[in-house]
Amino acid sequence: MTSTNCTAGAGASYQTIPRVSLNYWSGPATTTTGLLSPVTPGQATAANAVTLAAAPTAFSATTTSLDPSAVSWRPTLGVAIPTNVIVGIYTCTVTHSVA
Numbered sequence: 001m002t003s004t005n006c007t008a009g010a011g012a013s014y015q016t017i018p019r020v021s022l023n024y025w026s027g028p029a030t031t032t033t034g035l036l037s038p039v040t041p042g043q044a045t046a047a048n049a050v051t052l053a054a055a056p057t058a059f060s061a062t063t064t065s066l067d068p069s070a071v072s073w074r075p076t077l078g079v080a081i082p083t084n085v086i087v088g089i090y091t092c093t094v095t096h097s098v099a
Helices: none
Strands: 022-025 029-033 070-073 076-079
Touching: none
Parallel strands: none
Antiparallel strands: 022 076, 029 070
């Protein structure tokens, strides 16, 4: 998972919420299917939240089967709003990849 900085207007410093101000935690798996080893969340609780300045791992598991496997979860994305930004509508892109 990665993110761009969140910007409003022209994206001046007072119109930018840096991606380091975004935090993510996967929480526990809500469902799993297939022949997966124990599914381990990357961030099981809010106390384990990580910033999107680097790409966190949501879950890890292995399988020895060629059959499809899946994991579902309800992640949480948080924003720490810097004190120097102005009021506005901020836009950023969060990309979640599966490997």
